Amino acid sequence: MSDVVLKGLRKSFGALEVIKGVDLHVASGEFCVFVGPSGCGKSTLLRMISGLEEQTSGMIEIGGRDVSRAEPKDRGIAMVFQSYALYPHLTVRENIGFGLSLARRPKAEIAEKVAEVARVLQLEDYLDRKPKALSGGQRQRVAIGRSIIRDPQVFLFDEPLSNLDAALRAQMRIELTELHARLGTTMIYVTHDQVEAMTMADKIVVLNGGRIEQVGAPMDLYDNPATPFVAGFIGSPKMNLYEGETARALGAGSVYGIRPEHVTLSESGGLWTGTVRHVERLGADSIIHIEATGLGPLVARVEGHRAFAPGQIVHASPIDGREVRY
Numbered sequence: 599m600s601d602v603v604l605k606g607l608r609k610s611f612g613a614l615e616v617i618k619g620v621d622l623h624v625a626s627g628e629f630c631v632f633v634g635p636s637g638c639g640k641s642t643l644l645r646m647i648s649g650l651e652e653q654t655s656g657m658i659e660i661g662g663r664d665v666s667r668a669e670p671k672d673r674g675i676a677m678v679f680q681s682y683a684l685y686p687h688l689t690v691r692e693n694i695g696f697g698l699s700l701a702r703r704p705k706a707e708i709a710e711k712v713a714e715v716a717r718v719l720q721l722e723d724y725l726d727r728k729p730k731a732l733s734g735g736q737r738q739r740v741a742i743g744r745s746i747i748r749d750p751q752v753f754l755f756d757e758p759l760s761n762l763d764a765a766l767r768a769q770m771r772i773e774l775t776e777l778h779a780r781l782g783t784t785m786i787y788v789t790h791d792q793v794e795a796m797t798m799a800d801k802i803v804v805l806n807g808g809r810i811e812q813v814g815a816p817m818d819l820y821d822n823p824a825t826p827f828v829a830g831f832i833g834s835p836k837m838n839l840y841e842g843e844t845a846r847a848l849g850a851g852s853v854y855g856i857r858p859e860h861v862t863l864s865e866s867g868g869l870w871t872g873t874v875r876h877v878e879r880l881g882a883d884s885i886i887h888i889e890a891t892g893l894g895p896l897v898a899r900v901e902g903h904r905a906f907a908p909g910q911i912v913h914a915s916p917i918d919g920r921e922v923r924y
């Protein structure tokens with residue numbers, strides 16, 4: 599059992615409170631992603647779980663044990679950062695086994711565990727190479743290997759993919775998800791990238807200004823964002839959001855939202871009329887940027903072969919039941 603439970607967790611740096619009371623239960627074996635804009639406190643929260651940062655108040659339990667004041671090494675966690683920090687003069691085999699060598703484990707045990715980790719991470723062909731002869735993704739896997747070998751109860755990842763290019767990030771997202779499925783270990787993963795959160799998480803925790811905005815499965819957050827902040831943060835391209843008089847005219851108290859994929863465009867007879875300003879062709883679909891009368895900027899996502907051009911007059915309507923109102 600390796601649940602992670604946070605109770606009333608707070609953190610101040612001097613007079614500045616950056617974590618303002620966080621309560622959270624990450625279930626054993628769950629892949630939990632902390633997501634939010636820069637400065638919302640994701641890394642600070644993760645560092646408190648790891649023990650690298652001490653909380654100002656509140657409690658942290660890992661595997662049913664109160665670790666609030668425990669040393670990082672005594673928490674049963676392993677942390678993987680965005681910089682790989684591999685030892686350049688050691689081979690992959692030596693890098694992966696480094697922690698066990700340091701702990702003076704028997705050579706046969708180290709060899710056996712390194713072989714197992716290399717198999718799980720598909721690094722068997724690279725064991726005798728030095729880090730400089732590896733791709734970015736392979737180096738990141740070695741860094742993960744160094745953590746796995748210690749058999750942690752919980753993995754903590756702090757933006758581990760942010761130094762990789764887009765194609766490699768996409769590949770590593772799949773690899774990490776598969777690794778999680780194979781190991782079944784609790785993982786907590788910090789990112790500012792909502793695509794990473796949506797694609798990898800069992801549970802997403804959206805943070806904003808040191809507080810939790812919403813916790814839920816990816817499609818729960820997508821379908822039922824609890825706040826305008828979550829509505830605007832989850833989903834790409836972003837949800838169209840309108841405030842004030844515009845929102846009230848559309849039956850909302852303060853904020854009305856509709857996702858680009860839930861806006862239909864037609865030649866005539868829509869709720870809104872507008873002029874196409876810009877067309878982004880992505881292939882399978884296109885993102886149409888419209889200036890709509892009485893509404894303002896409106897973004898619609900349509901099938902890629904549909905012909906739209908800047909200057910064209912279009913009629914747009916929200917798909918019934920897919921709107922959000924606050």
Ligand SMILES: Nc1ncnc2c1ncn2[C@@H]1O[C@H](COP(=O)(O)OP(=O)(O)OP(=O)(O)O)[C@@H](O)[C@H]1O
Pocket residue numbers: 611616634635636637638639640641642643790
């Ligand atoms: N050691 C520190 N001393 C003072 N303020 C700090 C310290 N560490 C973090 N902060 C502040 O705490 C807030 C949260 O920082 P944190 O690094 O947790 O944010 P984040 O959500 O991880 O952001 P990013 O995505 O940019 O890494 C920020 O306003 C930051 O400036």
